[in-house]
Amino acid sequence: MTSTSITTALSVNLNKVALVRNTRRLGIPSVTRAATLCLQAGANGITVHPRPDERHIRASDVPELAALLKDWPDREFNIEGNPFHNLMDVVGELVAQKLPVHQVTFVPDTQGQFTSDHGWCFPDDAARLKPLIEQAHAWGLRVSLFMDADAPAMVAAKAVGADRVELYTEPYAAAWGTPDQAAQLARFAAAAQAALDVGLGVNAGHDLNRDNLAAFIAQVPGVSEVSIGHALIADALELGYSATVKDYLRCIHRVLP
Incomplete structure (x- = not known):
């Protein structure tokens, strides 16, 4: 199977830039400067995940980045996090200030969790997610749900809104370069196709990098957006933001029709 995507957007997650900044009180590296350099290099959007403990992105970073995005009307601001923690408050303040935010990604992480490591569970999470999805829609925002590659669950994700x-x-x-790689690609391709079949858009993210990204986009149908943070920022430490973003875009573009 090959991808039916026409375009796949690259959204750069800036959490790790903020993590380094927070180790000192000097304000460097600057999160907004990193965003500017990534957007100048062609990134299609910016992603942040403001956790309640503010160990990386702080609540104060979010309106500053949103204000920056006003100068880039063709790019998107994606804010991810657990809607039962601080996410809805953070997003609601942007909406009240009429600052740009385009997509919210609901992630079922716990407070203090090291990193996101699983998706929502249906039908268990449906009833409590539905009113929050409706609230985000009332604000005029697109809602993406962080999900495991479980094809049958896509019907439930669509049903909840x-x-x-x-x-x-x-x-x-984790399976890249192992005998399980092909099976995992097939599993993700099936989940993506199931999502497309019920009218859901498909995003992807977590540990994608310059080695495994092209194969993923080539084999998984209809990927609208990839959100990449840890690997991209690690590469930028060696290559710089501009060269790194351009290289990730090359990984995407060389496999798309």
Whole structure:
């Protein structure tokens, strides 16, 4: 199977830039400067995940980045996090200030969790997610649900009101270069096709990098957006933001029709 995508957007997650900044009180590296350099290099959007403990992105970073995005009307601001923690408050303040935010990605992480490591569970989470999805829609925002690559679950994600799913790609990344790689790619391709079949858009993210990204986009149909943070920022430490973003875009573009 080959991808039917016409375009796949690259959204740069800036959490790790903020993590380094927070180790000192000097304000460097600057999160907004990093965003500017990534957008200048062609990134299609910016992603942040403001956790309640503010160990990386702080609540104060979010309106500053949103204000920056006003100068880039063709790019998107994606804010992810657990809607039962601080996410809805953070997003609601942007909406009240009429600052740009385009997509919210609901992630079922716990407070203090090291990193996101699983998707929503249906039908268990449906009843409590539905009113929050409706609230985000009332604000005029697209809603993506962070999901495991479980094809049957896509029907439930659509039924609860999601616009897209973000496939949690760590199992694929962990299998890269192993005998399980093909099976994982097939699993993700099936989940993406199931999402497309019920009218959901498909995003993807977690541990995607310059080695495994092209194969994923080539084999998984209809990927609208990849959100990449840890690997991209690690590469930028060696290559710089501009060269790194351009290289990730090359990984995407060389496999798309």
